[in-house]
Structure formats: structure tokens, C-alpha cells
Amino acid sequence: MRTTVPPQEKLSLNVLPSEVWRWSAASIAQQIRLGSISCVEVLQAFHRRIDVVNPRLNAIVHEDREQSIGAARQLDGLHRQDSHARGILRGVPVTIKLNVDMAGEATTNGVPAYSRRVAPADSAVVTNLRCAEAVINGRTNVPPFSFRWFTEGPLYGRTLNPWSADITSGGSSGGASVSVATGMCAIAHGTDIAGSIRYPAYVNGVVGLRTTSGRIPAYHPTTAQRFYGLQSMSAQGPLARSVEDARLGLLAMLGADTRDSTWVNAILEHEDDAEPVRVALVDEIPNVVVSDEIKKALQQAAASLVEAGYVVERAQPPAIDQCVEIWQSIAMTESRFGMIAAVEETGDASIMRSVHNMAACAPSVDLGGYIKAIALRDELRRKWNEFLRAYPILLMPTSCHMPQPWGADLGTVDEMRELVAIQSPLIAVAALGLPGIHVPTGMSNGLPVGVQLVAESFRELRLLCTASVIEREAEAGSALNYTAS
Template identity: 55%
Template structure:
């Protein structure tokens, strides 16, 4: 099989409900015209009507435009001789913080309803160029700045496994849409775990690529602080690793208008090799629950069965990386976002964001500049680790899925939460890629692990995820 090509299962072996199909299969069969894009769109609309009124993941949609786009996609297959894109006719959701032409990029903030995008963001433009059809916008917390998804405009997004636990954030709506069958793939963003954590608590895969891999330019946000430029990444959420790969390839093709985009190859000669994997099961200052240790053990055994050599390694300090992230991002928040937080007059968001800010160092120039310098030194240590172990296996989070509002208890509670989320935040602080992979459930709730790779080795990460999928298949929420 050629690199990047996906196997396609015959129609007869697939479940009858089109909304359960992988994006890879949908795209292949639409292209073959064994199913139509219109049929797929209607199937997803039916599923959305069934579950979204309760879950509230998709909060903005234009059904007429979606049907028209599906009809055009089908017509193009009969009228055009040019090859169609890899996601031709496949519905995909877009997070509320990415620009979609003619729609408001509210990011969950009432005052931002006036921020109507004149053009698609670059990642949305790439997805459209690949043939994807936007089938709705997914919910976020205000400013995409919380591990819980609810806001004053659209309300709360529920986790399909349990109403009692968080749906994650900030890509909570995206993860819930994928987990519950309202979309095969979803767009998300991640500056502190905002793709990986929702994927973790909803039992799906979520890929944070290396920052710069996928263009992030948004016309409604003309200037971004250094932390957003260095730490934030755009990426996909899906139910299979092959769908992540298909969507990543579509997202990353062109970003020349974005000065942060890096035109570097996706594919490397050793992507399919079973490389050494460093196992990180000791996190500074944190006692890992036995269920999370069990999840790591399941994943390690799956990788070893596929030929990977998994060895325990000592990781450079995640707590140092967390402190650097706080020093940089919270300083920037105090200079920019905090005034809008206070003006919003939303007690929940304000309490959570101010509690996190209280854990950060004093916001002065020396602290900020020193943090940037220390970050460079810490990245060198991590890079030395990747020379020996191109992949790392670690917890996605050091605690089981949180209950709603676990972040509203003040500074002490937030400090413990930040320590527990240090595997998420440290990866972002060091501008690395990370990938949540489900490894089953415990007591009816999802378990997952995180694969972290050397910079720009997303395909190597996805191959390891596929090995875990094969040995440790996970149950779907709708099975």
C-alpha cells in the first residue's frame, strides 16, 4: 500500500447507519458513488436531531447550506474530470473559535457576536479545499479557556457517557460530537490540552499537532501574543487513527499566509518502524490513580505486541514546564483577555480564570522574559530524550474525568488541578505534539493515554496509536 493510502472496507461489512461510518470509508464510498454525500448529510442530520437536544455539542448550523453543499459535492463527481479532495462530501464540525466566512467567531463570549468573519480561517479553507462540508459549529467555554464547556450564549455541553462528568474543554463540543456520532471528525484547538483532554473524557482520539504544522491564522484575531503563537495548535478529533491522519493531511496542506506555519514534510522514511518508546509513569508531585496506571500498562503491552520496545524513562520536570506556561500565558492574559473576562459578568468563567491566574508568578517583564529563556533550556533536555526515544507514552491527565465545576474551589484546588493536568500543559509549553488514545472504559467511563512525539513526527505518533487500537479496541458510546 502506498504511503498515506487507506484501506477501505466493503459496504457489506459496515454498519447500516451512515453516521457510524469512519470518515475514511465515507470519503472513499462517496468518491466511488456507492453512497452519496446527500445521504451522508441526511444521516448525520437525523443523528444530530436525535442526540444534540440533550448533549448540546453543535450550537450553530445552517441546514440549507449544508444540504446545498452536499448536492454540489455529488454533482461534481459526475461533471468534473479533476480529482476530488480526500474529504470530498464528508461532513465535519468547526470549533466556535475558528473563522467561518459570514459567521460570528464568538468563542463563547457574548460581546464577540459582532466578530463576523469576512473570510474562512486558513485551516477551514484547507478543509473546504479537501472537499469537507461544514456541518455545524461546536461549543466552547468562554475564550476557549477552561476544561469544562459551557458559556452564557449556548449553555452547557454534556458528556455522552455521563451527565455528571465534564465534557472537557475547550474543544468539548467537538469531542462530544464525535463520540456521540454527530460527526466522524471534528476540528479543535489546543493551548493547554484543549483537544487532548476532551478526547480523553469522551473516549475518542484527539491529535494536537506540533504548533506550526497546521495554519492558525484567524482574520477576526489580527494579533496574537507570543504564548498563543508558540503553544497553540489546530488539530482533529476522531474515532480512529486513520481518520485523524486523513484529516491532518487535509488541514496541513497550505498555510503560506500564516507566518507561524512551517512547510515541513509530514512523512518520514521510518514512520512505520517500531521505534523505542519511553514510558513515563511517575509524575513529579502527583500520585497516579491505579486506573491510570492500568491504562498505561494496557497501552504499553499493546505497543510491545506490535514490536515497539517500551522502557521506563525519567522525564525532565513537568512542573517546571507548567510554571513556564503559567508565567507566559497568564501574564499575557492579564494584559489582554482578563478585562474582557471581567466585563462579561459570568461568575463561573471569572472564578475559574482568576483562580488559575492566582497560581501564576507576578506579571512583570523579568518573570516573562526569564520564562521564555528557561523554556529554551528545558526544550533542549526534552529534545535529548527524543533522540533516544522518538515517542513517549504518558498519562493524558493524572486524574480520572473530573466532575462538573471541579475548578471552582479557589487557588488550592486549582493548584492541585494544574499539577494533575501537567502532562497536558507541559506538552503545550514545549511546543510538542500530543495524542490521546482511548484504551477502554472503567466503571462506564473512558480511559485514555497520551502519546507524545518529537517535533513534527505526527505520523509516527499515529502509527503507534493504530497499534494500540488494534490490541486494545474501545467500546463506542452508542454500541
């Protein structure tokens, strides 16, 4: 496959960091191919890093080191037989979010009642990662039902943000984002139905790619068939410390799986992926004031794109607030037929308060209203498709404010409405099933800042190419320097 994202420079061991866990996924795969290091040696380096920082951060909540070492040894054996690696992630440590299936392990999704829900087989995305010869070195924490923007719960507790214990680690892929940000893995798997990849990426200072709904197969043997709206708005994708590693994660997660009826065999690569295009700069969002730090990040990203030949113009995509309302109408209506009752059974005050606040913010719709919401979603998708033909890239906030403190979703219903408005760029993109990527751009008062890019359906490589332009000029911080002391 032709690579449209500029590949990392070829690196040798004498220019790589001394600590293997600091290496990029691309460097790890390269050095394993060269025979400079074994898969087992790589994995052991990451295990040592986990032992140092995870007791404090609580990002990885389940490990099977015997299994992972066995998998690494098997890959080393294959390498001795044939040094030409078949898998693009041979020997690269990855983590898997706790809401997808791994054979022989419980898919708890952060819910105590699901502790014995052992998966009979791997989910599709796990199968694909294994085929890419990645080594799975842990399962990452989620809030109950993977529902909040705050990763904490009764089963595994709170996952801390490495930049500040006072602010959220994001959710629901908070454990995933912290694990990759701090060097516990090279690539993390995440899922996203309202920002659950992009928001944790933002608050922890890493790259987070939400793919188009249907791009990566999402079948899970332990999970009942999802309702129509939820499956059409959810997506999976990689979290990584660089755009190049996110690209590798995307390529590894792709692959056909007929068990997922919503999977789409769409073209990945287009001739114009790396060509500069017209960009819509969206620095005003309905019903909320975008913070100065975010506006500055948007301006910096826009300047980088202009320097690279992109044409950047202020423009407003259709009805962001209406997209959010449609998400609420569909997602919360469907949740009333399953998740909300299960939430009550957990007895956990935080998830109960958060879900009830979100439900109270949503329009109360009957069957007719739900059907109309589905139809209106299609109309909004058409309008956004037209907008994205005129502006193939949207440059917009990931979230409109700096990272939120813990408990920001546990106040009053009015406070939840305000939070939903702050997160509306996340929700609107998910509501339409579009791909989006968070790109770190720098730091403000010791916390990460960044921007979101959005493209037409199934144009993930265009997103990655554009993100790489911003990344080259960014002065983002790195949580690899986190110490648990």
C-alpha cells in the first residue's frame, strides 16, 4: 500500500531514547525487523514502565503477562524463521479497552455485574490487531458502560490524568489515553460515540483518531446486537503519541469481519490524501464561548496549514447545536430501553447521576419523535456532506474549554447542559458518524491543548496527512516524563 502520510525517518538505536518504552510504535516495529531487539525485550521494557507508573495512575486494570510474554516469544520464533515481518505491528505493545471482547477474559465494561461475562472469542478489532502481530499487554479502564467523559467507577476506581490529578483523564477511553501518553504501551485501542477517543486524547496530550462509523468492524461475541442509532454513531480507533503511530494503528485495526453487519469495505487510500485543500476554520460554537486557549491553538494550527499551502477560511458547518440535539434524541431514547435500567442496578451514584443528568437534557420523544430524529439525522448528514465538499477539512475545537475537573457532570441538570454545549464539537461529529482526529498543539498553564480535524466519511488518511502538518509545527508536551513520585 502506498504511504501517503510522510513516514518517520529511519532511526538507528544510537539515536533512539535509552528507555525502550519511549520509542514510537514505528521505531519498535523497525528495530524488531532489523533484529536490533527482540519482541520479548520490548515487552519487558514496557512491563517495567507499567510497574513504575500504573500503581499511581490506574490506567491498565488487567494484565496477563504470561500470555503476552508467550505471544512475544512466538513472534520472536517467527522472526528467527523469517526476518521479513508479515505484521505491520510485529512486537509492538498495545492496550485494549475494557469494552471489547478478548477470548477468555471478562468484558466488564466497567460494570461489577459483568465481571463473569467471559468472552468466548476475540472481537473483530482484537483479531485484526493480532493479525498485525501486535502484542496485547493490558486492558484499560473505563467508566461504567463506557458512558462518561470521566474514567472512574466502582469496579476499578479512578484513572488519574498524568498532568494533574485534579482534572479528568477523559472518557470513556481514559485508561487507553493515559496508558499510551505515559509509555505503558505504544498504541492504545479506543472507542468513541460522543468523543470517547478524542476527549481523552485532548486532556492527556496525545493523538486520538475516531474513524468513520463502520470503518473498523465492531462485533463483540458477548454483546447483544446494538440498536440502530448507537451503532450508526459509534466508532473505534487508535490513540498514539504521534500521527504516524496513529496511522499504523489504523492500518492494523482495519480488516473484514462478516460478523459485523455494519462494517463497510470502503476505500482507504485516495490519490489526493496529502494534497492541500480548502479548510473551514470553526472558532465559534453555538451556545458556548470558546476559551482563549483553544482559539489560540486553532490560530496556530491554521497558520501551520496556510504555510503548507492549505487555504483556510472562517466558515460555520450546518447546525452543530441541532446535531447535538439529534444525538441526544436518538442515543438517550435507545438507552431508555436497556442501559438506564442497568445503570440503576449498579448502585453507583456517579454513573447514575451522570446518566440521569444526560437523559434530563435530552428531548423527550415518543416513537414518532424517534423516527423523525432518525430522518433529520440523514438530512443533517446530507448538509454536512455538501459542506465538506466545499471545505474537505474542518479545523475546530475538540472541546470548547480547557480540561474539566472531576465531577463536572455530577452537578445540576443545567450544569450538564452547559457541559454538553462545551463538548458539542465532539458530539456533533459522532452524531453524523464522521471521522475526526485530535491533534495536540501545545501547553497552557501546565495542561495540554489541541485541535480537532474533521473530514468526509472514510477520509481518515486525509485527516492524518493534514494532522501531520500541524504536528510538525506544534510544541506539544509529553507525559512520557511523568514520574509516580
